[in-house]
Amino acid sequence: MSEKHLQTGDDLPANSGKLRLFAMRFCPYAERSVLVLNAKKLEYDLVFINLDHKPEWIFNFSPKGTVPALEYEAGKGIFDSNIINVYLDEKYPDIPLQSSDPLRRAQDKMLVEQFAGAQSAYYTAAFNAQALQPDMVENYHKGLGILQKEIEFRGTKFLHGDEPGLVDFTIWPFLERFEALPLLGKAEFTIDKSKYKVLTNYMEAMRNVPAIKAYALAPDTHAKFTESRIKGDANYNMLDSSAVCCMRPRKKKE
Structure with a gap:
């Protein structure tokens, strides 16, 4: 390819x-x-x-x-x-990547919606840092906290269950990119293992999923692309x- x-x-x-x-x-x-x-x-x-x-x-x-x-x-x-x-x-x-239970499918969609604030904060921090406000950092960590709590509540390896599903593959691409933010000088967006132990364990499990492993990029690669885009010449x-x-x-x- x-x-x-x-x-x-x-x-x-x-x-x-x-x-x-x-x-x-x-x-x-x-x-x-x-x-x-x-x-x-x-x-x-x-x-x-x-x-x-x-x-x-x-x-x-x-x-x-x-x-x-x-x-x-x-x-x-x-x-x-x-x-x-x-x-x-x-x-x-x-x-199948979605639950057969209509309620669980609804809960998955609500979780993705609740995580949207963290995604929005990421875009501002990565590509429009001058517009970054303290409440955006708060929303970012609020989103991470909600996600961690839900992982803990479900008690399964992945949000979908023993294997990852649509909800996991919907959220993961942003978690992958979040780790580039400290490399771009945004230390306040660090996903601290001591604070997010359950979440970081989940992220480690996701990295080893074959579907992800075949496509994921390292944080420094995402950081380099972001820097090129900020300069106005996306590489x-x-x-x-x-x-x-x-x-x-x-x-x-x-």
Whole structure:
């Protein structure tokens, strides 16, 4: 799989007949869908796009040009990670990732909603630090506290149970990125093991899940990408060695 991000003027790769996910390598929302595809052991192709210089054809699959977008049939797409992931879980039920209990599914959705404050604080801290307010740091730690309490209350290895499920794969991409914040000079966002023992144990278990292990990036990698984006020149291709020595000229529009 190439880590190169296609951009304006690049051709849409030929469809192989598999499911195809359009993503951005450093996007947490796209990662949610990658993890679900991995967990369900589905065959799929992954195409990365440059979100600053979007290829024209992405709008055929995602009207706003956002990722992730899933091409479920040739030329036909659905977008938004939550919509995609529920679709995948219902379409391919062999490895179910949601509870059969309607109440537990509702509780999972409420937990994700309660965690949203921590996600919002992360985005401000990472990409708009000058706008960071004390209450945002409080909301961040409040979100971590709610998550830790729920993990402890459920008493299972993962939120979904003995194996991770949709709720785990929805929350994880942000936990993965939270660990980059201290490397960006935001020590107040550190996930202290002495304070978050249950949560850090959960995070360690998640790191070892095959679906995650195959795609996760280290905190310093996330930090480097964030720094490049802050400078106004997001280095989308930092993981693609071919982009350095073998990058072809951009195709000119006719």
